Each structure stands twice: as structure tokens, then as C-alpha cells.
Amino acid sequence: MTSLLDPLVLAGRTAPSRVLFGPHETNLGRGRALSERHVAYYARRAAGGCGIVVTETASVHGGDHPYERSPLAADCGPGWADVVAACRPHGALVLASLGHTGAQGTSAYAQSALWAPSAVPDVATREVPVAMEQPEIDALVAGFAAGARIAVGAGVDGVEVDAGARSLLRQFASGLTNHRGDAYGADRPRLLREVLAAVRAELGSGRVLSLRLSCDEEAPWAGITPDLAVERVRELAPLVDLLVVVRGSGLAASAYRPDGHTRPGFNADLTRRVRAAAGGTPVVLQGSVVDVTAAQRALDEGVADAVEMTRAQIADADLVRKARAGVPVRPCTLCNQACQVRGVRNPLVSCVADPADGAGLPDGAGRRVTVVGGGPAGLEAARVLATAGADVRLVERSDRLGGALRLVAALPGRSRFADLADWLAGEVARLGVRVKLGKTAEGGDVVATGAQRREGLTAADALAGAELPPGPVVVHDPVGGPVGVGVAELLAAAGREVTLVTPDAVAGERLGGDLGPANARLARAGVRRATSSVLCSAGDGVAVLAGRWTGEERWVPCAVLVNAGPLLPGDVPQAAVAAGDVVAPRTVLEAVLEGRRAARALLSG
Template identity: 80%
Template sequence: MLFGPHETNLGHGRSLSERHVAYYARRAVGGCGIVVTETASVHESDHPYERAPLAADCGPGWADVVAACRPSGALVLASLGHTGAQGTSAHTRAALWGPSAVPDVVTREVPAEMAPAEIAALVAGFRAATRTAVAADLDGVEVDAGPRALLRQFASGLTNTRTDVHGTDRLRLLREVLAAVRADLGSGRVLALRLSCDEQAPWAGITPASAVTAVAELAPLVDLLVVVRGSGLAASAYRPDGHTAPGSNRELTAAVRAAAGGTPVVLQGSVVDVAAAEAALAGGVADAAEMTRAQIADADLVARTRAGVPVRPCTLCNQACQVLDVRNPPVSCVADPRSGHETGEPAGVPAGAGRRVTVVGGGPAGLEAARVLAGAGADVRLVERSGRLGGGLRLVAALPGRARFADLADWLEGEVRRLGVRVELGVTADDGDVVATGARPRPPGFDVADDAWLLLAADVLAGTDPPPGPVVVHDPAGGPAGTGVAELLAAAGREVTVVTPDEVVGVRLAGDLAPANTRLLRAGVRRETGCVLRAAGGGVAVLADRWTGAERRVPCAVVVDAAPPLPGTAPDATVPAGDVVAPRTVLEAVLEGRRAARAVLEGWPGERRPEEPRPPVA
């Protein structure tokens, strides 16, 4: 099993930090077999994001990662690469490097066509980085020719239109790099290659058929081959979210393995379930599995599996683990917010033996609080007013592509029951040690006439079928709720319009932004952007342009409001958590549930002595 390279924003400048070390060591302790560190640029011309590691600065950090991981039996490889035209010139203030002057499809930056001297400098950069890795006693390196890599750009006819030897033979540079790395790596260390085998542009570039031919040539040069998919044309193909079925690279990987001539091949691409990974290996699809996001969600995935303990599931939401954005957030996970924060969030909590604790609310915050408290030995009572645990997780799971949030709800429920929490459903309470009773509805910020229907997005997700007629989805939040509800209703044959003040629908969807808008377009959903909803009635909704105030009208019989709700209420003597504090996402709910449990066990605010009787709950 591999823990693959990915952006973390954990670095100090361009070097690996103690946060990197703790992050990787936690996975090694959890049983991971191979840890591949965050891709380091082999040349200073490449600075793709602010905290992107630079191989020349990574020696001490790599050595620290090896020292932390090797006692657990994990191999540590350094990922080495250069993003070329898919980087940014914001940090270097110099022209990007590329095989040809082809504008990048994402940034629209035009790179400078690399001259022979720059090609030689790139190869020398890979050699120097390899020597640094060997000096740090790494177990090997992985050369990046994946979706964002300059080496992939040289291998593709979409970006390489050269007429010299590096254009007529597009794999030449990759072979030169592999030969240079092998020469400096020496014997006894692993040379791995991460290779994009499908750019998702069937009219040109790297296709599965051309990749199979390339692999027959490249596989003998390496010890391990990681098969990936994607390019600038299909950035989401590398780490797709829940709209793509897990294990989507199985067929491609099997074809590549058949051409690899015995070189071990790794299956990558939403491999998040151990049983599915084992089935792929048993079926001859691959020789190993990369389960990166699964181990961000549960660092102890291997250890839990061996012990027969249920594994905390990855929701495939990409919300907190895909951090290549302008905010530079540290990597984390909605299921385990301690991921990426190993040096800041304590690993454990004070002992809770002898404590009797009541948690009010069975959503993600309450479930996590109850789980942590029970795991610390406390006698925990969990009170939930509805007839089912899971709260908002169950609603989120009704959205397209978010079904795995139900798995997280099931896991949390299973854990609290396994740990002996006394669960009381259909019971209403206002007071407890931890109060996680959720949010309350927000009154609409627009006029609704008597002849128009108003529903909340939560109503639709809970199963309420809107009355007949055109539907306007009011989405001032730009998150998954508005676009997801629009998709659901359009799939049911409804006429749907999404109204947003933003210049694009779903502005907060990160990696799913472009795919979500594509899905809406294909479903026939009308998108009204840059406007606010003023009123609904008389069969129309009145919209006002955000900038000019000019009004326009769209058909409307039903408004589904996806505006964020208001915070709930909690007594002052309790520890609040989740949406009762401020309506946000599952990430904050789970994090605050964990922190609330710790606060209770540390005696804040207001410690109750173990011998004091618990007050009755209404």
C-alpha cells in the first residue's frame, strides 16, 4: 500500500517541516508500506505554489521523515518533478518552462520553449535532487510524469510541437531523466515513475492506447510504475470526487500492467476501500494499491484492518485534502480533522474513567464528541431528538456525488455503539455537557407571495417533493447544496434555474467547479449569475443584477432556498459544538465535537465531580 505524493502546505518556506514529519510518520505507524513525500521541484525555475518543496532545500527534512518512518517498516520515496507550463510565474517572476509555446489550458500562461541548455539544466536538476535524496538515506525516488508534470507535457502531442529530437521523439526527455536518476540512485534503492496514461483528450495527446505502447518502452527502466490519469484538460481526473466511481482506473491499470513486462504496477484513482483494493490485486489488475485519501481519512487504516476494527471512511469530497488553492490551507480531512495538524491537535484526551457525560445532538459534532469521550473511558449518554443518528451527514449524503457521507455517519454511529455509548433516540433535551443540536432555519431574504411555494434545500434532501412548476434554486452560498439540489431536481424532470450573486455557479466547489457546471449545463439547468433574488410570485421570480440593479424575471412556481441557516442556541454552562456555534461544514462539526470532548474532560467550563448525580434530562 502506498501513501502517494500530494500538496500539503505544511512546509517552512520550500523545505519540509516538522509537520511533514509528523504527518508521514503517523501513516507509517498506522501500517502503510510506502510513503511518497510531497513532490519537490528539481529546479528553482519551478515554484508552482507558495510552499512547494524545492529538492535542494529538502535534504534535512527528508532525513527526518526517514528517521520517523523507518522504525515502523515503511519505505520512504521522494517525489521529484517540475510543473513546467502548469506552474505559475507569480513567485519566480520569470517565464515558465515548456516544451513548446502552447498556452496552458488552465492558467492561459504561454511558456518559453525550452532551449537545449534548459533541457540539460532540467536533467541535471533531477540528478542533483537524486543525490540529495540518497544523502538523506531515502529508500528511493519517484519521478513525476503525472497530470501537472513537465515530463508529461514533453510526452504529449497536445503540448509538445517541437521539431527537434525532443519533439520527434516525445519520450526522449523522460528516458534521459530516468537514466540520469538511475545513475545517481545506485543499487538497492527504488526508482518509481508516476505516469499519466490518459490525458482525457481522445482526439490527441496521451491516450490509453498510446500509453500502453509507451509503457512497453519505459517499464524496463523503472522498479515501480504508478498509473494515473489526467492533464490540464482534465484536472479532476487525477483525484476525482464522489461523482466518479471509486477504482475508476482499474481497466486502464490492467492494460498498462499487461504491457509492463513484469515491472510492478500500482493502482491509483479513488482507491478508498480495502476490500476493493484487495480484489484488484487478486484479480491481476495491479501489484500494489495507492490509497492516499483513504489514509488521510484514517492514518491507521492498515492497523485497523488487521485488527478487524472498522476503518474511518473517506467521503471522496476533496473538501479539505485538495489544498492547491489561493488560500494555502494545510491539508486535512472532514472525517479526521487532526490530519495535517498532528503537531497542533493533541492525539489523545485526558482519561475519562468515572465521568458521566451527556451529549445532546446526534449529528456529526455530537457523534464525534460521544465517540472521543467513550474512547477515553467516560460513561456517555447521547440524546437525539429525531429517530436516527447522523444529522446533517444524512442530508449531505442525498446530494449527487456525496453518498459516502452516509458511510461516515454509519461509521460514527457504529463506533459510539461499539464503545458502549447509551443512545436515546426521540428524546428532546436542551442541557448537557456537550450541546450539538444544530442550526435553525434562516428567514428568507426575499419576498414570497401566497401563490409561490418556499422550501429549504434541507427539505428537498430529506425527501420533500416540490409542488409542480418551474423551480428556482436560490444559492447565495456557492457550496454543494445549491448545485446538488438543482441536479437532483433536473434529474427528476423539473425545470430548474439556479440564482447566485457570484459570477459562476458553485464558486466554493473547488475541484468540482468546472465538472459541476458541465453537469448542470447538460441537465438543462438555467444559470442566472451575478444577481440576487428579490421576490417570487405570480409565476415568476424577480432577479436584480448585482451591479446595476436592473431587474429581470424567470419562470418560478417554487423557490428552494439554499442559503446557510442561522446558529442554534446552547445554554451558557455547556460546551457547544458544530452548527449550534455557527453553521459551517462537516469538517468544523467533527473538529469541534472532538475539541468539546476534550474540554469536558479537562473540566472546562465547570467541572462536575464524578460522584455528583447527573441531572435528569427532559
């Protein structure tokens, strides 16, 4: 039986495991080149046992500039060479991802018309692209070939061609976006075959050619359907050495890497069908596979030959090494909070479970430390201190560790935050931290006692299972994050009449990739959304709202008001190092990061 930890031979090259680290936006670049931060990022996963590292997708033409720090293949040669040099000692294969986003890009940076098979406005940006003529098509194919040539010169083990959710090659292959009357319209996969042939000519037979292929656009009226994809795979699979099965399109961008509202491994049935049609070409399962056991099950059941575990390895770079050693893996929460970075703020890729701070770990041997608070900040502080060799005592006033992580886990789609709480609690136990539950402490070296509650019913009360009075509920959400939306969903699912009030133009404005799906869920649950509205007062069975722009007042039924706004910071003794919500109530990301920094500051002091 094949193990996830077994080697995989591709084009005569051997990957040390069947775990992939797939291409994703990182914002780690310098200009449009791969930087030393990229090198360290990929090397860390290679050192952790990853079998195949696929670098961030590089545009094959200068007119494709989909986000500010997006790599350009012409500028990536030195970076690819450095990544190879850093990963090769660990045995991982390095594939350079090449692509072009076409109409799903932006003209904001290149200041030129977007390329597309047809002049169909993008569903997200509404921008109208230019329909490519033969000179542009020839330039695109030449761009893929040139990118492959540069990658070969850098010593990569192969190239992955992107025909996935955001790619121009998918747009050519789809009836949604390809309305051409020429040969590229009559035979929609033609351009993809031409690109694969051009890249293969540069790679030869001794390097890996991988294809990332959208096999379900989730638009069955005109798009690529599983049936159509399986038919095409019979033709495409012999042209490549590896096939990565993905979902998604412009209409369903979140289908590529959805959050916890979508079951992990959602792509398994489709991947199994594609593998049956692939004629022996190794196939990779992609799609929220974040658990080693689930990944192994996919191999056992014949779903795939390898598994892409990108977010799982963002959460724990040592996933494969830990799996070999039988050590618990830090869990991915599938929240997309810090690892989805393509947006107007351009943050660096990170993870709520493992937020990198770039600091080393001083020696803590002989230190005796007290951490007050057993939420995410306190647990992370205790874990880091104990890892450094300190003698750690952790005091928590409740009868269970986890703090806010346990509350967040009650939100729809956020259950994996409980797994993070369990992992942190397990780690402090494994490292010998002395835990005192149901106790309070006057002071401590690290204080992570969390936020103070506000008066009235809060989102935390609703998530903790507090019994609410009967009648219509108004959830006031001045933040626009997952809490207000999640509490509204939760209460509506319990049969309550719910109105979600937000000053923003759309509910959950800060949800990023979950914005559209979240509003669809609210609509299905029957939640009324009072957008662009300010809560003026609540009482006597009604809530008074005012239009954010007009000031016009209106009334909605309200027997219960739930405040989903931020809580208040706590009190910190002057001599202590504080971390998390006690400093300023924010998210799990900041709590874990500050817990880590507090531990290091204490050890360095």
C-alpha cells in the same frame, strides 16, 4: 493469492504492505523545505501500517515554484532524512517524489517565465510559457539528478519521478503541448528516458526508482491515449522498479483525484492494460480507491500489484493496521473539501472525517457526560469522550443518528457521507455509548443540536425528500458550495425545470476542483444558471432578479423557491459546551472538528 497486507519487495527492499501513501500538496512546509509537521504527518501513516510513503513532490529547479509552500529538492535533504528516521521503525519505505510542473505552474513566486516544451498557453491560467532550449533541458535533467543525489544522502529508499497530470515531463510526452521540430518533438518520451537514466545513475540498483505516469490525458484528438501509453510502457517499464498509473492533464486536472461524482477505482481497466504491458514491473492502481475490500479485489483480479490509497489514509492513518485487526476503517467521503489544498487560501491538509487539531486526549475515566445531538458534532464528541473512558449518554431527538450527514449524502456525488454517519454510529455503539433516540433533553454537557431552519422551503427540505409543488423551481444559492449545485442537479434529474440563481460569476464558485465538472453536469441536466444575479422577490409564478453589477431587473419562471443559503445558529445553554451548526452553521469539517474539541475541553475542565 496476494493480499493487500502482504509485503512487497522492490529493488531488494521490503515494504510491509502493498498500500501506498502517494505524493500530494499539504502546505505543511516551512519556506520550501519539509517541516516537522511533514515528519509527523508521514510518520503517522507509517505507524498505521502503510507500505510505501511518497513525500510531497519537490521541484528540481528553483524556477519551478507552483504554489507558495511547494518543496524545493535543494532544500529538502534534512527533511527527507527526518522523515526516513521517523518512518523506518515502522518498516515503511520512503520515496522522495521529484518533479517540475512546467507550464502548469505559476510565475507569481519565481517571477520568471515558465518552462515548457513549446510556447503553448496553459489552458487554466492562459499564461504563455517559454519553449525550452537545450541549456534548459540540460539543467532540468541535472536538477533531477541533483535531487536524487540529495535524497540518497538523506537515506531514502528511493525516488519517484513525476510524469503525471501536472508535470513538465508529461507535457514533453504529449502532442497537446509538445509541438517541437527537434529530436524531443520527433521522440516525445525522450526527455523522460533521459531523466530516468540520470536518476538511476544516482540511485544505483539498490534503491527504488518509481515512475508516476499519466496514461490518459482524456484528450484523444492529440494527447496521450491509453493505446499510446501502453505502447510506451513496454519501453519504459524495464527502466523502473515501480510504475504508478494515473490519468489527467491540463485539460483534465480533476481526472487525477476526482470527487465522489466519479466511481471509485475508475482507473482499474487502464491499469490492468498497463500491467499486462509492463513485463513484470510491479504496477500500482491509483484513482479514488478508498475501500480496503475494493483494493484487495484489484489485487485478486490482477489489476495491479499494489494500491495507492492516499485520501483513504488521510481520512484514517491507521487504515492498514485496522484492516489487519478487522476493525472498521474511518471512511473517506471523496469530497475533496479539506484534502485538496492547492489554492489561494493555502489551508493545511486536513479531512472532514478526521480534522487534526493537534491536541492530546485527557483521561476521562469516572466522568459521566451527556451529549445532546446525534449529528456529526455530537457523534464525534461522544466517540472521543468514550475513547477517553468517560461514561457517555447521547440524546437525539430524531429516530436516527447522523443528522446533517444523512442530508448531505442525498446530494449527487456525496453518498459516502452516509458511510461516515454509519461509521460514527458504529463507533459510539462499539465504545458503549448509551444512545437515546426520539428524545429531547433540556440541557447537556455537550450541546450539538444543529442549526435552526429558516422559513420557507430550504435545501434541507429538498434533500429530505419533501414533496414540492409542481412547476418551475428556482434554487437560490448565495453560498456557492456543493449544496446549491447538488440540489439543482437532483431536482433536474427528477424532471423539474430548474434555474440556479447565484451572485457569483460562475455557479458553485467555491467548489475548487469540481468547479468545471459541476458546471458541465448542470449544463447536461438542463439547469439554467442565472449568474451575477441577486434574488429580489419570488411570487405569483415568477422570481425577480437584479443584475449584481447593473441592477437591471429580469424575471424567470418560479412556482417553487428553494433556499440553499446558510441556516441559523441555535440556542445554547450557558453551562454547556457547544459544537457544530448550533454555534454557526458551516460544513461537516467544522462540525466534526468542534465535536472533538468540545470533548477535549470538557475532559480538561
